[in-house]
Amino acid sequence: MSALTPILFVDRDGTLIEEPADFQIDSFAKLRFVRGVIPAMLKLRDAGYQFVMVTNQDGLGTEAYPRWSFDGPHQLMMQVFESQGIVFREVLIDTSFPGENLPTRKPGIGLALPLLKDRSIDWERSAMVGDRETDNGFAANLGIRAFQLRTEQFGGQWDWAGIAHALADRPRTARVRRNTKETRIEVAVDLDRAAEPRVHTGLGFFDHMLEQLGKHGGFALELRCEGDLHIDEHHTIEDSALALGQALREALGDKRGIGRYGFDPRAESGAATLSNSSESIAENLPSSHEFILPMDETLARAALDFSGRPYFVFSGSFARERVGDFPTELLAHFFRSLCETSGLNLNLNVQGDNDHHKIEACFKSVARALRQAVARQGSELPSTKGVL
Structure with missing residues (x-):
């Protein structure tokens, strides 16, 4: 029987890339990678982790947040990760507004439900990295470990180097x-x-x-x-x-x-x-x-x-x-x-x-x-x- 594969679920804005004051990365000028994210994810990749991005993008596709303004910076971000050897198994994007309370929006796990049927996933070692309480809630609903990145706005205790050490080295x-x-x-x-x-x-x-x-x-x-x-x-x-x-x-x-x-x-x-x-x-x-x-x-x-x-x-x-x-x-x-x-x-x-x-x-x-x-x-x- 082959070894199980752990999944690292990762938020996007504020976790992979820095989040601007208006909460929308809708131009190339706003694209900034979070410090330490690439070397940490490479270490986790080498430890056998696969990556699944899970992100809430409020009203994506509406007139206030047109899809074209999202796609350019997002595709550039994905190209940079891929050029460094970091590939995402899946990218799960919820486009609803908070008031709609859809099960696909974090902390809901609606978008991740198909993964629960995959018996090759090592859920015991899987984890979620995010910057908000909704990311912690997503992890709790999946029954996996949560890591909240340290930010001035939302608190948190972790940086990417510490997360990689905790998961890859299993200290x-x-x-x-x-x-x-x-x-x-x-x-x-x-x-x-x-x-x-x-x-x-x-x-x-x-x-x-x-x-x-x-x-x-x-x-x-x-x-x-x-x-x-x-x-x-x-x-x-x-x-x-x-x-x-x-x-x-x-x-x-x-x-x-x-x-x-x-x-x-x-x-x-x-x-x-x-x-x-x-x-x-x-x-x-x-x-x-x-x-x-x-x-x-x-x-x-x-x-x-x-x-x-x-x-x-x-x-x-x-x-x-x-x-x-x-x-x-x-x-x-x-x-x-x-x-x-x-x-x-x-x-x-x-x-x-x-x-x-x-x-x-x-x-x-x-x-x-x-x-x-x-x-x-x-x-x-x-x-x-x-x-x-």
Whole structure:
């Protein structure tokens, strides 16, 4: 049996081409393509999508909006798309006025009804892109996902690059909100997109450490926490770890195709190449498969497994009570809390002289191990048990 084909239903005005103030693209001078639409649609085409244009053109063919004034700019638009390798399977145009309430006018799906009989369409992956609530309603009536483009007039949250990423890459994402009497936290992760981390907890040094996880972990991370810092830092740090761990677990889903383990298989040889300030530490480390990360005089090593069985082992000590606004005693507690909600088994060791370096090296080594563990490596479940 052949694979099913997903359909991307696309609005025209305000989605493919910019919409003028009078809402009618009735001259060549008004034809402007929406930013990013062509590269995004090429990416979606290469991911197997076919395109169906669905547009409301109020009163098209009437004296106020003659067909000839529509056809020229529309045909030029179609030629530009075709010249770039973008072909529409169908172009569905409703010419009624809103007051007529015809079933063919979005959000009605009258024009798309014949497609419902096509058993080769992958409706689960199909989607609708538009700029208005009527486009969202069309998607809801078809039972497919809706993407509303971000515009000044109608709002929306998406741009074309983000839509292409969401549909073509099928990213592993999660958004978690965790509200207690002590903290209010929202965290979002996208394991398949690298982006500058956006973190705010009210604790500057802790923000910097969380940024290390996203940056060196190779995934998009957003985390915002409003905590009871007037009491102390404990709840903010602990609850941020719990929320982040939950987000990682949800984003990984059934964990099919992931590397599962995070370590550096070249750890032993890598240790031998460290600077003189780290050699004495490296000599005392056992030969094992771990991610070893040097930072000046400090050496941190992390080995982790998304086994679903939370466990945390830490070896290290600190001379200072806190670094900046971060209590050093909470380093181990942060990673233990992260393990609890993510289902992570983590072994973490750090040695050195500078407590700032030691804490930062811990976050960076865990981040690099996370990058390796969550990377897609196929479609198999990395477990002989059949479940993780």
